[in-house]
Amino acid sequence: MNATRSLSPSQVRFFQEEGYVIVPDVFDPADLEPVRQEMHAEINRKAHELHAAGKLAQLHAEAGYDRQLALIYRDSKEAGDAIVRHLMGKRGGGFHSPEMFALITHPRMLAAVGLLLGSEEIVASAYRIRPKLPNFGRGVVPWHQDSGYLSEHCDENLIITCWVPFVDATKENGCMEILPRTHRGPVVQHHTGGNADFLVIKDEDLPADPRQAIIAACPRGGVVFMTNRTPHCSTPNISDHIRWSVDLRFKAADVPNNVGIEPKSLDAEGHADEAFYEEVNVACYPPDADFLVQSRAHPEKVINYREYVRLRDVFDRTQPSFAEVRAWPPLKAGN
Template identity: 45%
Template sequence: MSLKDGKLSGEQIEFFHREGYLVVENVFDTSELTPLRKELATGIDQKISELVAEGILENTYDGDSFETRLAKIYHDNEDIGRQIMYHLEGLGGGGYHGCEMFNLIQHPNMLKLAESILGPELVSSAIYRLRTKIPGDIMKVVPWHQDSGYFSSHCDSHLILTCWIPLVDVSRENGCLEVIPRSHRSGIVDHYECGDRPGYLLIKDEDLPETGESTIAAEIKAGSVLLLTNLTAHCSLPNLTDGIRWSVDLRYQSAAVPNNVDLWPAENKADYEKNIHTACSPPEADFVVQSHLNPDRVVDYEGFLHRRQAFYEHGYPKEERWSPETVG
């Protein structure tokens, strides 16, 4: 289903609430994804130049495509591949923060889409990510989870909209997402640390919501967007191709949902320590992306960078980082 007049139809909205997911085709012309792809390619290039200057890297695969260049470097040397990947993935892994990422978060089509479901007062959730899914990297195979597994429990009853945006066409082969339709109706289920992939949480097979529905593999084209609720169980498959499955996942919430848009890290952390639950994910910065009531609160790129950096630098030391165990 495509976007009509830039907005979701009543039928699409009804499907999303009923099934817990929705594929929206042609949200972007693929040319609209080019600036982000180019910015990422430039970021790769810059890091490669640094590594070459340091004498660490020799074979740089200059003629290769956006999909294959970093994959080849990774396969020559995993450690170097990871250095480039972490350089891109942003502040402490907490979200690539290039200008084109911000432009995508603020893209009018994304805001219209989010507004169709969440209303006009929109906050970007702190948790947005770039996924550089390199073939053969087990760390990029994401186990079954609900996004709420990563959020503070006081947000379980709120809707946080995940917008999963592939930068390349995705299929079972290159590691698309799998979704359990209607699983959002079962509420939050238990999540556990993932033994072989530190940092991920997982739902055990026996705890996966039984909805009577078959799992859907979201094989979608670049330009489409997969929408999920924060309670929809999903995972991603291994990438069995030669090319990277590039994607970003953005999250939006209504301004009425708990957030830290008016807080700076010290206050945010003090509230957290007093067990006052402000944001759904306190360690990172939420930010206002659309407000009809208070347009001045919408951040520009400078404001976005400032907030993201401030939270990263002054926020939670790694060992104190928020996790489901530390928030009651």
């Protein structure tokens, strides 16, 4: 496989027809080593800090990236949670090392996304790092379409989720499940207040019988590509190790975005000025920064690492001061 063609025409067709495609070899698993190692180093830095503050008795450094955080969490939920929060930041993308930036802008990733979008002008959007610990209730994500989290005026736009596991993702460690061939339908009714406060689609509102779902197992080095209207969920991790992943989002540059627009002022508590939200109300997901990662028309506007870090910091300190994006009704007792 060469560096710039990462999907075959039949994989692109499969994505268009099924609403997802699992590509087992977008990366060489070795390509993911730098980001795994840097995340592991960050876990250790934070663990040492907690240890020095008397909040963590044992570092479990010997357990390695796939297990250390699970053992820390088993010993102390507070310490484990503090490390998870540190990695995830306020909205899930707190870890923004050069290695993470290299993954988001990896030529193979952008080549694949470009083929699926049918565009060479690519904007990266919200991403979420997910340390799904064994038997970690909050890791179970109920049925939803990503559009459930996005502004309604973007329902007809294509926004691609690239779900990248940092370990082999299996049914046992809680990979995703996906409802195929349902992505051309509307964004269906979601409810707030699902597990861990995620949005949820009730089984009866799903566009197909959930028994038709496929198990989206994916080896390390692979990527699960999905559309923003593809219903998916993820199941419990009943293994003895962490199911690490990140889900990245990309769209063509002509899809509503907030590239180049950022909160002009933050008050002491990190609330952005109202004008910011009015101005970026057109972005599909205003609380997170969008940034141009590939452009033939404006290569000078493609983001570099320093600017990416600055933007992530600004947005991570920003509290959305409006009801996030779209209003869904709460799940009622007994639902």
